Amino acid sequence: xxxxxxxxxxxxxxxxxxxxxxxxxxxxxxxxxxxxxxxxxxxxxxxxxxxxxxxxxxxxxxxxxxxxxxxxxxxxxxxxxxxxxxxxxxxxxxxxxxxxxxxxxxxxxxxxxxxxxxxxxxxxxxxxxxxxxxxxxxxxxxxxxxxxxxxxxxxxxxxxxxxxxxxxxxxxxxxxxxxxxxxxxxxxxxxxxxxxxxxxxxxxxxxxxxxxxxxxxxxxxxxxxxxxxxxxxxxxxxxxxxxxxxxxxxxxxxxxxxxxxxxxxxxxxxxxxxxxxxxxxxxxxxxxxxxxxxxxxxxxxxxxxxxxxxxxxxxxxxxxxxxxxxxxxxxxxxxxx
Amino acid sequence: xxxxxxxxxxxxxxxxxxxxxxxxxxxxxxxxxxxxxxxxxxxxxxxxxxxxxxxxxxxxxxxxxxxxxxxxxxxxxxxxxxxxxxxxxxxxxxxxxxxxxxxxxxxxxxxxxxxxxxxxxxxxxxxxxxxxxxxxxxxxxxxxxxxxxxxx
Numbered sequence: 001x002x003x004x005x006x007x008x009x010x011x012x013x014x015x016x017x018x019x020x021x022x023x024x025x026x027x028x029x030x031x032x033x034x035x036x037x038x039x040x041x042x043x044x045x046x047x048x049x050x051x052x053x054x055x056x057x058x059x060x061x062x063x064x065x066x067x068x069x070x071x072x073x074x075x076x077x078x079x080x081x082x083x084x085x086x087x088x089x090x091x092x093x094x095x096x097x098x099x100x101x102x103x104x105x106x107x108x109x110x111x112x113x114x115x116x117x118x119x120x121x122x123x124x125x126x127x128x129x130x131x132x133x134x135x136x137x138x139x140x141x142x143x144x145x146x147x148x149x150x151x152x153x154x155x156x157x158x159x160x161x162x163x164x165x166x167x168x169x170x171x172x173x174x175x176x177x178x179x180x181x182x183x184x185x186x187x188x189x190x191x192x193x194x195x196x197x198x199x200x201x202x203x204x205x206x207x208x209x210x211x212x213x214x215x216x217x218x219x220x221x222x223x224x225x226x227x228x229x230x231x232x233x234x235x236x237x238x239x240x241x242x243x244x245x246x247x248x249x250x251x252x253x254x255x256x257x258x259x260x261x262x263x264x265x266x267x268x269x270x271x272x273x274x275x276x277x278x279x280x281x282x283x284x285x286x287x288x289x290x291x292x293x294x295x296x297x298x299x300x301x302x303x304x305x306x307x308x309x310x311x312x313x314x315x316x317x318x319x320x321x322x323x324x325x326x327x328x329x330x331x332x333x334x335x336x337x
Numbered sequence: 338x339x340x341x342x343x344x345x346x347x348x349x350x351x352x353x354x355x356x357x358x359x360x361x362x363x364x365x366x367x368x369x370x371x372x373x374x375x376x377x378x379x380x381x382x383x384x385x386x387x388x389x390x391x392x393x394x395x396x397x398x399x400x401x402x403x404x405x406x407x408x409x410x411x412x413x414x415x416x417x418x419x420x421x422x423x424x425x426x427x428x429x430x431x432x433x434x435x436x437x438x439x440x441x442x443x444x445x446x447x448x449x450x451x452x453x454x455x456x457x458x459x460x461x462x463x464x465x466x467x468x469x470x471x472x473x474x475x476x477x478x479x480x481x482x483x484x485x486x487x488x489x
Contacts, residue, residue, distance in 0.1 A: 029439075057439060062403050067442045090442060097397050102442075120440050150443055151394040191425075269427060307433035336436065 028058040035121040035334040041327070049074065050332075053087075053119040063094045071119050086171065087119055087141070099149045105171055108142045109160040109184045110198045111240050112227040121334035122307075125236060125262055127314045131278040131296050132258035136211050136289055137223070137244055139167055139200065142180055156188035160198075168208025168215065178203035192232040198225045204288070211290075219288050220247040236264035236272065246288040254283040264302070272302040294320040308336040368488035369419060369469050371481040372457065376464040377402035381482040384489070390467060391423060393435065393444035398465060406447035407456050407468030415453065419469045423489070 035050035052072040059065050067090045075083035090104040109115040113130060117123045132138060144164020151158065165173070166180040179202075186196035200223040208215045227240040241259040246252075257280075264274035278296040282289060300314030316328045371387065373379075377398040382390070389395045396404055409416035411428025420431045438444035450456040453470045457478050460468040473480060483489050 055440065057442075059445070088442075092442065094396070094403075096401070098395070116437070116441055118440065123437060123440065151389065156394065269429060304429075307429050307436060 026058055026060055028056065031055045031057075031336065033120040033122055033334070033336045035332055037127070037330055037332040039328055039330040041329075050121060050334075051119055053121075055120070065092045065094075066090070067092065069118060098151055099147070102146045102148055103144075105141055105143045106146060106162060106164070108139050108182055108200070109146075109162060110138055110182055110200050110223065111225045111242065112194065112196060112229050112238065113240065114138055114140060115160075115184075116229075120336065121332070122310050122336045124334070125238065125264060125272075125274060125302070126276050126298050126300065127312050127330055127332045128298075128316070130240070130258075130260040130262075130276065131280050131294055131318070132240075132242055132260065135258060135280045135292075135294070137242055137256060137258050137280070139180070139202070139223075142182060143169070143171055144179070146182075151188070158186045158188070160184040166202040167204045167221065168210050175208055176203070176205040178205065192230055194227075194229045196225075196227045196229075199223070200225075210288075215288070217248045217287065221245070221288065222247075232266075234266055236262070236266065236274070238262040244289070246286065248287050252285055252287060254286045256280070256282045256286060256289055270304050272304070273300070274302060275299045292320050292322045294318060310334050367418070367471055369415070369422065369471060370473055370488055371483055372460050372468050372470065372473060372478050373481045374460055374462075374464055374466045375479055378465065378467055378479070378481065380479070381485070384484050387483055387489075388423070391469075393438050396444065402465040405463050405466040406445075407460050407463075407466055408447045408449055409453065409456060409470065410449045410451050413451060415469075415471050416449070418471075423469065 032055060033053040036048070037050060038045065038047045050073070054070045054072070056068040057066065067088060068086075069088040071085050071087050072082055073085070074081060086105060088105055088107060090102050090106060092100050092102045094100045107114050107118050133140070142162055142164035144162055146160055146162035149157075149159050160182065162182040163179050164182075166176065166178050168175045181201045182198065184196065184198035186194055188194050200221075202221050204210065204215055204219040204221055206215060206218045221244065223242060223244050225240060225242045228237065230237045239259070239261045242257070244256040244258070246254055246256075260276055260278040262274065262276040264272045266272050276296075276298040278294070280294045282291045282293060296316065296318040298314060298316050300312055303311045305311065311331070311333050313331045314329070316330060318326045320326070371382070377400050379399070386395070390404055391406060393406070398404060408419055411417060411420055411431055417428055420426050420428050424431050426434065435444070435446040439446050448459065450459065454474060456468050456470055457473065457475055460466040461475070461478055467481070480487055
């Protein structure tokens with residue numbers, strides 16, 4: 001039986017004091033993002049609750065910080081009908097000026113959307129992500145180690161170099177010996193303007209489970225992306241293109257291209273009518289992605305109540321070569337708190 | 338005209354003006370002063386560097402100390418002035434800018450204050466802190482020269 005002696009009591013008091021002080025000494029912020037929507041599709045009106053995003057940042061020391069993003073979302077396969085997923089867990093160590101080392105689970109810094117908006121729907125310029133996300137072209141997460149620099153020189157140059165567990169790996173273990181490599185660079189030559197490009201390479205092992213499928217052959221995947229983003233006082237433009245190549249046995253080299261263009265006009269500080277055009281095209285002998293060429297048009301209007309609350313009304317049209325045409329009208333309220 | 342009746346009217350008008358100005362309801366585009374902590378923060382900056390610092394683009398002082406930004410809340414007259422004149426943004430745009438920066442994991446939000454004295458005290462007591470206010474009330478507060486001037 002464990003007894004509380006005077007020495008143990010004093011030790012516990014000291015430990016408690018140290019613990020409380022270290023908790024009070026660090027700055028920790030908890031924020032959240034959530035969205036709710038209603039849609040009209042096939043003459044049926046539905047109401048839906050979107051992801052609830054729990055976002056935590058903490059300043060552990062002058063140079064070390066933590067960022068965590070956990071999402072609670074509907075899941076048809078869960079007993080509780082909801083699932084919890086850890087989207088980002090990043091320890092960041094600033095080693096000099098604007099240069100940092102980051103360790104953890106990242107949103108792969110492979111294109112503007114994935115690196116900027118994450119799961120905060122209040123930031124999205126449209127209600128949903130572009131088609132290239134639902135087509136599974138972008139490896140959204142990478143667990144690994146990265147080095148990052150930002151706002152360097154007159155052009156405000158920035159870079160991210162990330163080495164991590166590749167496609168098919170879990171959050172705690174790589175499924176093979178190959179590491180994925182992401183290299184991204186951007187400049188911000190004027191306020192609101194960001195030009196970026198990135199490269200991703202990974203060897204996906206035979207037997208790896210990706211998006212519910214087992215990969216039948218080893219695939220060498222490379223992705224090249226380019227983006228132009230301008231969010232100014234009057235206009236908003238965001239254009240991104242991705243060229244994906246999945247190479248099998250150095251014989252097959254099918255290419256996939258995915259691109260979208262978003263434009264918006266700021267009528268005033270609150271109202272922004274916008275549109276987005278998407279296209280995803282696969283070559284016939286594609287071996288990794290679900291091969292469905294698709295185009296989409298999105299048109300809508302956004303009302304920004306303030307920086308923490310945004311209402312959007314949007315018409316979506318998607319044409320898929322296999323799934324056919326889909327029309328939807330959707331309204332969404334997204335908030336941050 | 339009866340002068341005896343005019344005097345109280347003038348007094349009331351003067352009193353009202355004093356109250357409005359002191360509570361910040363009537364405020365012109367007054368001058369803003371940049372203050373900094375005695376540790377790490379240089380005594381003079383140029384406007385370009387100040388802009389990069391206050392937007393969260395430059396994150397460390399030359400000695401490696403982290404930059405801590407202190408601002409008046411965007412819904413206060415000084416905060417609103419700061420947004421427009423230093424950031425060329427509305428208060429809402431400034432809050433959105435910093436929320437996005439924090440969410441992307443690329444920077445920290447400023448510490449916001451409703452009281453000028455609290456801001457001044459925070460900057461004086463926090464190594465690496467830089468802040469903006471209208472007038473310095475404590476003579477020991479360190480004023481940062483911007484482009485050779487004490488006010489912007």
